[in-house]
Amino acid sequence: MYEDARFEELHQQFEPMIYHVMRKLGIYKNKHEFYQVGCIALWEASLRFNKEKGEFKSYAYSYMLGRMKSALTENKKKEERESQSEDIWVEDETTYDDFSTILWESLFKNVSSVLSENQCKWVKAYCLYGNTPSEIAEDEGVSVAAVKGWRKEAIGKMREYFNRKDSGET
Structure with missing residues (x-):
């Protein structure tokens, strides 16, 4: 006091x-x-x-x-x-053009071939929409820990995928 x-x-x-x-x-x-x-x-x-x-x-x-x-x-x-x-x-209709869409779809199509369905959900929700693990978990009806697991595995697989691409492997 x-x-x-x-x-x-x-x-x-x-x-x-x-x-x-x-x-x-x-x-x-x-x-x-x-x-x-x-x-x-x-x-x-x-x-x-x-x-x-x-x-x-x-x-x-x-x-x-x-x-x-x-x-x-x-x-x-x-x-x-x-x-x-x-x-x-920040995307408004004048700046988010067809090139961005094509680039995203092309990149995602290549990467998604090595990811599971849940890992793809995480990549889309996080990278495209900026959702947090909590928001993704709520949307998908799973635990936050499950989403973090998807994230960890997806990042690992994408690293591996891009390292192979960089070194010339396919």
């Missing part, structure tokens, strides 16, 4: 600093998320602070600044990954 009250006082005292750091970094999206990052950084700083190494105010400021910069970097990386995956999977 004492720790909670002590941190609440610390939070009230340093709340303006949290907002200052957010403004300094130009944070305009996900403000609530970054406010939470600032609060957690303040709490961590209070736990790690060493009085012999300086003033708490400057330590807390640099700690918050560092944590928020890290969070900004992580958010940017996440947005870039999501953007790239959207570019791959």
Whole structure:
């Protein structure tokens, strides 16, 4: 209880600093998320602070600044990954043309010759529609473990298939 009250006082005292750091970094999206990052950084700083190494105010400021910069970097990386995956999977009628369909069908026809029926179900559901193992299991009326088994076997067989193709074997 004492720790909670002590941190609440610390939070009230340093709340303006949290907002200052957010403004300094130009944070305009996900403000609530970054406010939470600032609060957690303040709490961590209070736990790690060493009085012999300086003033708490400057330590807390640099700690918050560092944590928020890290969070900004992580958010940017996440947005870039999501953007790239959207570019791959977002299909509208103008961009998903006949060539893509022919390519997919040709590739799948070749690979499906070495896969079981269930493994083919996994490849289609995962690669074409982006379904998770849980979603596939629900659609097929089987356990998630069964779908993961299909996945493991399918990946193994496809690796073998493509390694043979790369080495010139048929």
